[in-house]
Amino acid sequence: MADKKLNGTVIVTYRCNARCNMCNRYKAPSRPEEELSLDTIRKLPRMYFTNITGGEPFIRTDLRDIVRELYKKSDRIVISTNGFFTDRIIDLCEEFPEVGIRVSIEGLEDTNNEIRGLPNGFQRGYQTLKKLVEMKHPDVGFGMTVQDKNAKDLVPLYKLSDELGMEFATASLHNSFYFVEAKNVIRDRPMVAKNFEELVNDLLKSNSPKKWFRAYFNHGLINYIYGQPRLLPCDMAFDTFFIDPYGDVMPCNGTKDKEVMGNLNRQSWDELWNSPEAEAVRAKVRHCDRNCWMIGSVSPAMHKYIWRPAAWVIKHKAKSLLGMKAYDMHELKVVRDYEEGRVTKEQLDACSTCDMCAQVNDGLSAASKADAHVYETHEAL
Ligand code: SF4
Numbered sequence: 001m002a003d004k005k006l007n008g009t010v011i012v013t014y015r016c017n018a019r020c021n022m023c024n025r026y027k028a029p030s031r032p033e034e035e036l037s038l039d040t041i042r043k044l045p046r047m048y049f050t051n052i053t054g055g056e057p058f059i060r061t062d063l064r065d066i067v068r069e070l071y072k073k074s075d076r077i078v079i080s081t082n083g084f085f086t087d088r089i090i091d092l093c094e095e096f097p098e099v100g101i102r103v104s105i106e107g108l109e110d111t112n113n114e115i116r117g118l119p120n121g122f123q124r125g126y127q128t129l130k131k132l133v134e135m136k137h138p139d140v141g142f143g144m145t146v147q148d149k150n151a152k153d154l155v156p157l158y159k160l161s162d163e164l165g166m167e168f169a170t171a172s173l174h175n176s177f178y179f180v181e182a183k184n185v186i187r188d189r190p191m192v193a194k195n196f197e198e199l200v201n202d203l204l205k206s207n208s209p210k211k212w213f214r215a216y217f218n219h220g221l222i223n224y225i226y227g228q229p230r231l232l233p234c235d236m237a238f239d240t241f242f243i244d245p246y247g248d249v250m251p252c253n254g255t256k257d258k259e260v261m262g263n264l265n266r267q268s269w270d271e272l273w274n275s276p277e278a279e280a281v282r283a284k285v286r287h288c289d290r291n292c293w294m295i296g297s298v299s300p301a302m303h304k305y306i307w308r309p310a311a312w313v314i315k316h317k318a319k320s321l322l323g324m325k326a327y328d329m330h331e332l333k334v335v336r337d338y339e340e341g342r343v344t345k346e347q348l349d350a351c352s353t354c355d356m357c358a359q360v361n362d363g364l365s366a367a368s369k370a371d372a373h374v375y376e377t378h379e380a381l
């Protein structure tokens with residue numbers, strides 16, 4: 001393999017201390033003894049970007065050793081966390097001042113605590129963010145997964161992040177083996193989309209080109225919520241990969257069942273990346289119809305097909321500068337079709353990945369499955 005840098009997501013654990021309503025991963029944790037070792041992490045390729053995630057990654061008390069190893073091969077590292085383990089996060093940021101931290105906050109206080117199922121979760125997450133700001137940690141942000149319950153908090157949370165000078169990352173509900181969930185679906189699409197529309201307009205008003213491209217991403221989320229084909233191709237497994245706690249290398253976290261290109265505990269990187277199994281997964285990705293719109297698969301596509309978001313940004317920013325309403329969700333045909341009755345709710349539901357009868361494959365090893373009741377992670381609370 002040529003020494004091309006990749007975009008990698010490292011799932012260091014499936015253990016989680018939260019109880020989110022859109023994700024059952026906490027019920028299907030990995031067995032600690034089986035989770036990625038430093039020896040396996042040393043075998044990863046060079047990366048221009050690495051996302052460390054879970055479960056809750058800060059449950060691993062050796063996370064700083066993992067980060068230290070990853071910095072030997074990655075230009076930039078961002079850790080996604082629910083922000084509960086404030087002291088661990090602050091300690092890590094003291095050692096690695098360049099590491100990015102994204103704390104997922106699912107709404108203002110009551111909504112967040114209801115969705116996340118963590119006692120005092122909002123206060124813990126918010127305290128973590130405030131401490132990071134106080135220590136002038138340069139790369140801090142919020143992440144929010146928008147659903148019917150918290151859509152009204154989307155713009156207020158964006159404004160809060162803006163006041164604190166932080167990044168604001170958004171997502172919406174997905175179904176996959178990774179979330180151990182198949183029943184997630186947005187019920188009131190116009191209401192949720194309206195909140196995204198307001199966010200898009202606020203982002204376009206800013207002076208930050210980064211925020212204008214975020215506006216495009218959120219426009220793509222409205223498109224996703226209405227079950228439409230992705231605005232950009234999905235090239236996962238070509239220059240992007242995920243690795244799970246067992247060393248299995250996968251294209252992404254959006255597939256219904258776990259798709260495996262190879263195993264880094266047993267193989268070398270070059271061997272697995274160039275294997276027939278990896279090629280078979282790439283062929284599946286080429287025909288994948290799940291139409292996910294998560295930052296992990298969209299960000300590489302936005303860089304690769306930059307002219308498409310750039311054309312959208314130029315058009316909408318120009319409107320904003322002319323004092324016009326920059327963005328209207330009705331520019332998506334499906335929004336008009338639904339409003340005017342040419343498409344029904346049932347048809348849109350059928351376009352989503354929600355499947356009330358699906359058997360969810362949680363991607364656990366047999367040993368983790370057998371131990372799942374033991375590692376329900378109460379110990380982490
Ligand atoms: S969404 Fe994240 S924090 Fe919530 S249960 Fe799933 S892994 Fe844990």
Ligand code: SF4
Nearest residue numbers: 234252254255288292
């Ligand atoms: S659309 Fe892309 S990210 Fe989603 S499941 Fe398919 S290959 Fe994975």
